[in-house]
Amino acid sequence: MSMPQPVDVICVCQADGSIRPLRLRLENEENMMVRVDVEEVLSTRKVDFVGVEALIFLCKIHLCGKAKVIELKYTFRNHSWWLCRQMY
Numbered sequence: 001m002s003m004p005q006p007v008d009v010i011c012v013c014q015a016d017g018s019i020r021p022l023r024l025r026l027e028n029e030e031n032m033m034v035r036v037d038v039e040e041v042l043s044t045r046k047v048d049f050v051g052v053e054a055l056i057f058l059c060k061i062h063l064c065g066k067a068k069v070i071e072l073k074y075t076f077r078n079h080s081w082w083l084c085r086q087m088y
Contacts, residue, residue, distance in 0.1 A: 004073065011074075019074060020057075023036065039062065042069065053075070057073075070085065
């Protein structure tokens with residue numbers, strides 16, 4: 001995946017203000033939309049790139065029967081979610 005793609009995400013907003021992705025919807029290898037549960041958030045970091053604040057989540061999922069680690073980005077300015085990378 002070369003370009004980040006927008007994705008639909010269901011998340012939980014904790015009482016302390018933290019955000020955690022729970023589920024997302026994305027295209028699988030057959031170009032069909034599938035629902036994927038986030039099994040574990042491995043790390044979270046805040047970034048500020050050219051004035052755009054965002055949170056980067058490294059998440060463990062299962063897609064098409066394979067375990068994968070993905071990078072999700074949440075931007076504060078427009079409240080959007082992006083799938084940035086799929087690793088192994």
